[in-house]
Amino acid sequence: DQQVKQNSPSLSVQEGRISILNCDYTNSMFDYFLWYKKYPAEGPTFLISISSIKDKNEDGRVTVFLNKSAKHLSLHIVPSQPGDSAVYFCAAKEYGNKLVFGAGTILRVKS
Amino acid sequence: ETGVTQSPTHLIKTRGQQVTLRCSSQSGHNTVSWYQQALGQGPQFIFQYYREEENGRGNFPPRFSGLQFPNYSSELNVNALELDDSALYLCASSLREGTYEQYFGPGTRLTVT
Numbered sequence: 001d002q003q004v005k006q007n008s009p010s011l012s013v014q015e016g017r018i019s020i021l022n023c024d025y026t027n028s029m030f031d032y033f034l035w036y037k038k039y040p041a042e043g044p045t046f047l048i049s050i051s052s053i054k055d056k057n058e059d060g061r062v063t064v065f066l067n068k069s070a071k072h073l074s075l076h077i078v079p080s081q082p083g084d085s086a087v088y089f090c091a092a093k094e095y096g097n098k099l100v101f102g103a104g105t106i107l108r109v110k111s
Numbered sequence: 112e113t114g115v116t117q118s119p120t121h122l123i124k125t126r127g128q129q130v131t132l133r134c135s136s137q138s139g140h141n142t143v144s145w146y147q148q149a150l151g152q153g154p155q156f157i158f159q160y161y162r163e164e165e166n167g168r169g170n171f172p173p174r175f176s177g178l179q180f181p182n183y184s185s186e187l188n189v190n191a192l193e194l195d196d197s198a199l200y201l202c203a204s205s206l207r208e209g210t211y212e213q214y215f216g217p218g219t220r221l222t223v224t
Contacts, residue, residue: 004153006153032211034211034212036215041217042217043115043117043201043203043215043216043217043218044154044201044215045215046212046213046214049211049212089153089154091153093211095167096159096166096167097142097144097159097166097167097205097211097213098144098156098159098167098169099144099146099154099156099203099213100156101146101153101154101155102153103151103152103153104152104153
């Protein structure tokens, strides 16, 4: 029973364009959402987060949008750069500080 | 500020053996969580420790156990290893109060043969 789903296993984007990564969740009790980026041979790196009481959070080139009624999150990166190529994980906070992760989306930014 | 560190980096064990993985938290963090990441999947929550007590557990059998020490470092122990235990084991530290961001170490790659 996957509570957090990232339905696109991979995404390829041209340098300078916008990258949009999507995430759907099923548990309405999730109250905080996070995006992590992971390079090979490294642990996931925190990217950006959003509380369930907000619908948008922005940090530099990265913006996260939350649509609670649709139980949908999206991560926008603009402009995309080759160094953004990585695996991106969507995560949702459950009770305590337990995080539930999606399976990840591989982003490739072509120069 | 020192980040999260884990040891060893790689480990090969035989089915039925026991293994101990270690984690040092980021400075100032009092909570440690352990995750298992199988190939092609996202990290799965094993358990969390706060002030040396287990503070939540995922869907893992009792042969997965842990410890947290007074300096907030932590160990993950797995007994009676099975082939399916082969995975990347990630440790993450965080503050119990305030923000919910968890900061991950590089992981330990465990291979069970």
